[in-house]
Amino acid sequence: MASLPADAPLLTSRSGRVKNARRLARRASRAETGLFLAEGPQAVREALAVPGCVREVFAVPGLETAHPDLAGAAADAGLDWHHVDEAALASLADTVHPQGVVAVCRFLDVDLDAVLQQRPRLLAVCADVRDPGNAGTVIRCADAAGAGGVLLTGSSVDPYNGKAVRASVGSLFHLPIAVAPDTAAVVSALQAAGVTVLAADGAGEVDLDDAEDDGLLARTTAWLFGNEAWGLPDALAALADHRVRIPIHGRAESLNLATAAAVCLYASARAQRTR
Secondary structure: OOOOOOOOOOEOOOOHHHHHHHHHHOHHHHHHHOEEEEEOHHHHHHHHOOOOOEEEEEEOOOHHHHOHHHHHHHHHOOOEEEEEOHHHHHHHOOOOOOOOEEEEEEOOOEOHHHHHHOOOOEEEEEEOOOOHHHHHHHHHHHHHOOOOOEEEEOOOOOOOOHHHHHHOOOHHHOOOEEEEOOHHHHHHHHHHOOOEEEEEOOOOOEEHHHHHHOOHHHOOEEEEEOEOOOEOOHHHHOOOOEEEEOOOOOOOOOOOHHHHHHHHHHHHHHHHHOO
């Protein structure tokens, strides 16, 4: 990355480069180009750590002083680092208070076979999860629990949606992500690979505490999580090897998707590490 002259003009929101990058806020443009936007120092830092992921960086002047590691990593990769004015940065950002830097990144998802070739012991499957914040949070929880990947199936949200990328807090760049349209086919492929599929279901026949005591959670496992509003359809939950309910000891009606995913994934992670 060649250093910019001190008097180099800032790119504005009318710049062709900025306009092209701004189009990536639309899913259709992301699908057409295979590119997406990562916003904020943490996301850009994690993206830069993946070889070949970042294509270019837009930053307000002074960002490289506040975060010299970002500028250094971009320079090492030979990336274009564009200085933009505040309005241009705001046009690229998806937040009310932008954090000064946005990177254009390439898609990272892989197919299911590539995930299974890594022989993961723990996976999360999001079936028809529509809310990008929930999808990103599940990715973050799976990463924290040491899972080997996240599968977004059915009509789940695009993992490269700006809110999903932010909610993952960099975890999108840490573990394999696969996108598949047919959830039933994914469940079948997992089972054929020797993975036990557990459906997180409030009406499940197995209590999560009992599953841990009986050794069920110590198996190579994929947790199947359903839609935020209606959960898993009975026909889909029936495809799982077991339907597991999280015990509710207080008066809460239920847990939200992201919380339930964290509880289930950590229960499996604990069981797998103690057996």
